[in-house]
Structures are given as C-alpha cells and as structure tokens.
Amino acid sequence: MKKVALVTGITGQDGSYLAELLLSKGYEVHGIKRRSSLFNTDRIDHLYQDPHESNLKFKLHYGDLSDSTNLIRIIQQVQPDEIYNLGAMSHVKVSFDTPEYTANADGIGTLRILEAVRILGLTKKTKIYQASTSELYGLVQAVPQSETTPFYPRSPYAVAKMYAYWITVNYREAYGIYACNGILFNHESPLRGETFVTRKITRATAKIALGLQDKLYLGNLDAQRDWGHAKDYVEAMYLILQQETPEDYVIATGVTTRVREFVRMAFEQVGITIEFKGEGVGEKGYVTSCSLPDYQIEIGKEVVAVDPAYFRPTEVDLLIGDPTKSNTKLGWKPKYDLKMLVEDMMTSDVNFFRKEKLLKEYGYSIKNQFE
Template identity: 55%
Template structure:
C-alpha cells in the first residue's frame, strides 16, 4: 500500500486528491493547521476512511512554518509521495499580507523540501509542488508552456516562482524525484467563496432565489484558462507515476474573460448579469494579469492527460451546486462533482 502525504488537504485540490488516492488504495495522511474553528467540510465525507483498525486517512497537526515538525512527521511517516498544495493562495489578498504569503507559499515549500533531505527520505519519496499559471503574469508568450519565461505580478506569484525554482534546485542538487505542476485556473463547487468564479456562481444562485440583489466585481476584462479541479488532481498524480521527474502545464488551451464566465453562470439560472453586476475598484489588483492561456500538449503526450470539462459546463456545475446549497439541500461531495 502506497503512503501519501498531502499539505493543504482541507482545500479544494486537497480534498479531490485525497478522494482520488483513497480510491486507488493509498494510505493518505494530511497536514492541518490548528484553529479554534474546525474547517474540514470538504473532507468530512471521507470520514469512513479515518475510522477503525483499517483506517487509511489520517490527519496531523502541522504548519509549513514549523520546519522541526515537518522533519519529525516525514521521518515518522516515511511517505512514498508528498503533494505540497498548502499556500496562502488568494492573489488579491497577497498584496495585503505579502510577508505571510511569501513565508507560507514560498519559504514553506523550501522548508518541506529541506525536511525531505533532513529526514533521510530523499531517495525514496516523490514530491509534487503546486506551481501556478500566475507565475507567467505579464505573459511573454501565447499560449504559455513549460518553457515560457515567468513574469510574476503579485506577492503570491513571486512566492510561487520561488517555490517552483526551489523544486528544480532540489531535484538537480540532491537527485530528488520532484515535479512541479503549473496549473492554470481550476475551479469547482468546493472553490473558496472569495475566489471570483465561486463568488459569481454563488451570487447568481442567490440573486435567482431572491437572497441577494447586486454583485460587486473589479476587472471584468481579465482572461483566464478555466478547468475543473477534479480532473486536474488526476494530472498531479500522473506526474509522480512517471519514470523520470519533470514539470508540466495543466490547462484547457482556451481563455475566457470574466464577462464570459458571468454570461455562462447567470445564463444557467435564466438571468442577465448586466442587470445585477456593478464595478467596485476595491477589487482591482495593483498589478493586473490580463491574459492566461496554457498549452497542455506536453501533459497530453507524456501523461495521457487532457481536460474534459469546458468553461460553460463548469459554470453550470458550480451554479447548480450553489443553488442546492442556498436552498438547504444536503451537499454530499461524495456524490457530486
């Protein structure tokens, strides 16, 4: 039985990845931060795997800011695979808390890479680093691929560039099996409510149900490459099953504006977003990323991976789930996307 450790297991990607690995027979361990309020709703449905003598899901208190705890945990667990998904991942918020973002997202990756070496598991473990399309920022090439130069435009993306190159450095310096997945925007009903896609789908549902009147947004012209998170974690796993470590872009090779995502979301409930959406400059970034579109041809060729859900389908999946949520219907992640 393979053993995997996931940082950020309670997040969107972490929950889908935990599901996938458990379905493949893995023993899954996750790092969670201590908090006075428990926020594990995305993995509550996996409780069956965490009980009894044959439990295969285990949670451990820890933090990417605590290098000693990381070394102790890795030495104790001896995992076969590590997926580093933990981060302060909100781009706009990273301008408000840059130091924290850099420490958790950038230096945190350095701590776990060094913990791999210090714990003595470097020869056996396979490591996945969650890199981001935001690293391309002021894009130097269209579409963006693995060899496109980075030009980050936020503290978040700068920290991700740091984590990405640390992964490359540890791979080259210590012969570590380490991969980075440069994932373009990937969404789902489990996306946090402050991210623009979920903010839109939740508002569309609330306005349809008469629970909200207006939605306030910033730049509506920014273009993004949106895919379905559940499909993207499959790509993460496939990266660690290759004979040699490498870095891969996961994307759809299609780009849409915020306006087009609004069209799809409000159309799903029979509304015109132009009657409900208003501009608010507070949501503008100090430095904007205008266009992201990824070339996933390398992942298709070497991993056999490609996206299956387009933006309009994704928006409808999210809006339908938010309609159920706001109407008090029980949302069962095990039976829904």
C-alpha cells in the first residue's frame, strides 16, 4: 500500500529535494505552504500536478505552524504515515530581529504538530521527523559535536530549536510516538535561499565574474562550518524514519571549512584566484589571476570586503559534526564533498546570471531565483 507523507516547509530547499525523493519511492506527498501575495513555489513547480488529474501524488495545502486548528484539520484529512517538519524561520541573524515569531514558529510550531498527532489518536500510525540544527551547539562544548554533546544555543533561532528538540524527545518518551530529531549541520545546494552565506557567495561570485556586481560583502570570514549537500541530507531524513526504533541522529560530513576558504573555492570555479589581506573588519580579498577567457576581471581588483553589519550579536565560531552514528546505524554517507557542492552551486548561478546579462543587454530584466 502506498505511503503518505506530509511535509511542512515544502517550498524550501530541503522540502523540494525531500518531495522529489519521496515521490521517487512511490509516496503520496502532501505539503503545507503559507499563503502570501507571491506564489513562491519556484522550487517545486516541476512537481506540480493539476488537482483535476487522476492518481494525484502531490498536493499542497495552505497552512501555518502558528495555527493549531489548521494543522489538526490537515493532519486529520491527510492521515499521514510520516510527517517531516521542515518548516521554520531558519535565518539565524534574522531571528535576533524577530525572536517572538521565531519562538512561535520553530518552537511552539513543533509542539502543535506533536499535539495534533496525539489528539487525533495517530500516535501508533504516524512517524515524525523534526528538523533540528547544529546551531544547538552554539558555543561548542566539545569538538566534534555528536548526539551526546551538550547544547549551548547562541541565537533566538537556536533556543527555539532547542525547545523543539526536547519537546520531540518528551512526546516520544511520554506518548510512545515515533518522533526523531535530525541534528543537521549546514547543508547547501543551488536551491539554497539567497540570504544564506553560501548562496550569497556563489551568487556574488558569478555576478562579479560576469561584470554584474562590483564587490561581495561578508561578515565573519573566520567562522567554520561543516557544509554538505542538501540532496544527501534529505536521504538521511528519510532513513531516520525507516528504522525499527526512533532515535536522534547527527547528520554531517565531519569536515569543517572557514567561510574565507569557501569564497576562494567559489572564485576558483570561474578561474579567478583571490588573495586575502588585512585582519578583522579591515580584511579584503583581491584578484591575483584570471585564467578563463569568458571572465575578464582586473588583476588587483578588490572583490571581497567585510561589513560589520553582517556579524551576529553572538557568534558561533566552530561547528563540525561527528556522523559516526548515522554512518553505522543508518548506513548513510554523503555522496558530495565540498568541492562538488561548490561546483554545483556555481554552475547553477553562473548559468542563471549569464541569462540575466544577456537579457539586460537587450533591455529586459529577470527576477531573482530563490528568496
């Protein structure tokens, strides 16, 4: 019999890749999206089916993690075998500006889903995956970070996610719900939102190489992150709900890289070598060579600078995950390394901005891909 999955945050990076994966495995996939003036479904438009078609396998529902009655109604209607709670206010810096909203959506929103499953009597039927985050570790207490490393959250986002983590554990222990946390370290892709640092880097690098942007401004270049590809990480989400017993797992590559090095790797994809000079807010990146004829850029040009506005009120300097448990118990290992990830993102952004450049030359404009 066909399994039914319900995915919150389905219009995001992870939601799109997860929906693709589940559909490929024969699932009927339902997604929850918020109502907005813009029909922001770019990432999943290729999955859309006309609701008048027979044998419908992909369906969207309007909903919000802040509305418990709405969630109860959708879950009652869908009767899901699996719920993947990926919806969240997921931008760490923005969470300092919207702490109450972040707590409501990311923390209490998770409780609303768990309560809906309990109230509807689905505790034995429905499995729940809760999207947790490496930001829980914050001011790290051990290197690398594993499932047993103490949490020390350093942002309203991380604090909200810590509540979501522990309420998931609590409902698992109190009510016997198959509910698991996936503590996912940073994972990126061409579908990553444009305000996140990796996508900001690849977009700006592509535009600089094509003469569409002058300079890239960043915050803490010394921040170290464990970056993987979102395609690999949604496979881990799926595997977590296929185990005999519910447990929590760290999903990571086990390799950490500084933001500065990610910038270098992005420029290398377009044949540009850059050198960093200076320290702190005075650090800058300069072009030292350009080897590809498609990209003409002045040697010695300043292309990277630090803007203090992009520093967080409380920084998280070092994150590196220990994926031993997910490697051994789930049989999960990433297929993409960092170089492959950067290449994938740069190829996508260069192709996109080549079109923009061409359209501009003919007097047209092109909208941004993913906000």
